[in-house]
Amino acid sequence: MGVMAHIAGLVAAGVIPRPIPYADFVSSSTTKTFCSARSGMVFCKAEHAKLLDKGTFPGAIGSLQLQTMAAKAWSFKYAASDEFKAIMTQVVKNAKCLAEELTKYGFRIVSGGTDNHLLVADLRGKHITGKKFQEALDAVGITVNKNMIPFDPEKPGVTSGVRIGLTSVSQRGLKEPEIREIAAIMNKVAEAPDDEANLAACKAQAQALIARFPLYPAGSFDD
Numbered sequence: 001m002g003v004m005a006h007i008a009g010l011v012a013a014g015v016i017p018r019p020i021p022y023a024d025f026v027s028s029s030t031t032k033t034f035c036s037a038r039s040g041m042v043f044c045k046a047e048h049a050k051l052l053d054k055g056t057f058p059g060a061i062g063s064l065q066l067q068t069m070a071a072k073a074w075s076f077k078y079a080a081s082d083e084f085k086a087i088m089t090q091v092v093k094n095a096k097c098l099a100e101e102l103t104k105y106g107f108r109i110v111s112g113g114t115d116n117h118l119l120v121a122d123l124r125g126k127h128i129t130g131k132k133f134q135e136a137l138d139a140v141g142i143t144v145n146k147n148m149i150p151f152d153p154e155k156p157g158v159t160s161g162v163r164i165g166l167t168s169v170s171q172r173g174l175k176e177p178e179i180r181e182i183a184a185i186m187n188k189v190a191e192a193p194d195d196e197a198n199l200a201a202c203k204a205q206a207q208a209l210i211a212r213f214p215l216y217p218a219g220s221f222d223d
């Protein structure tokens, strides 16, 4: 049994190795790096197909959400496209870039770096907790999760780390130059999280950056 919920998009794009050949069953959510509707998928070896079908229906599921099935069907096709592969390739490049930049600013990256879409930064060298950093970054428009680090001396509600995912900024079109700017903003926030003027300046910088990457570029809805 393998779970690839976090990395399914990277797996689909061939950016990291696939668990499929090694596990009898592989399950995944379809959100996260797969970038689809909130749902899931399960793969299995042919010999288990009947068992899995029965367990799914009527075992686990009573009715169907056809709109979600349609969204997933679209996503499976999209996951095979060059565009999706390019985005997933950039997700890993962006994560590596952020890990390197934060290291330069004195953050310690747990496990020394990353090979996928996310990283966990140990904040103790910056003298700020995960809770405090998450809240200060929220105030400037950067979303991260506080996260325990191995042997964390802080409580689970406080933590000494944050976990940072690079999928959505990569989908949005951000590349290494923008990731370096985000790292600089994050460092400025960590250096003075209680300084309102500092947070206001960081927020303005973050807004100016993301304004260059509109969610729906001009002409998106033209025929």
Ligand SMILES: *Cc1c(COP(=O)(O)O)cnc(C)c1O
Pocket (backbone or CB within 6 Å): 003, 005, 006, 029, 030, 031, 032, 038, 039
């Ligand atoms: C994210 C995740 C889930 C939940 O998936 P959602 O689509 O967010 O509800 C379940 N299992 C694992 C291992 C996950 O990483």
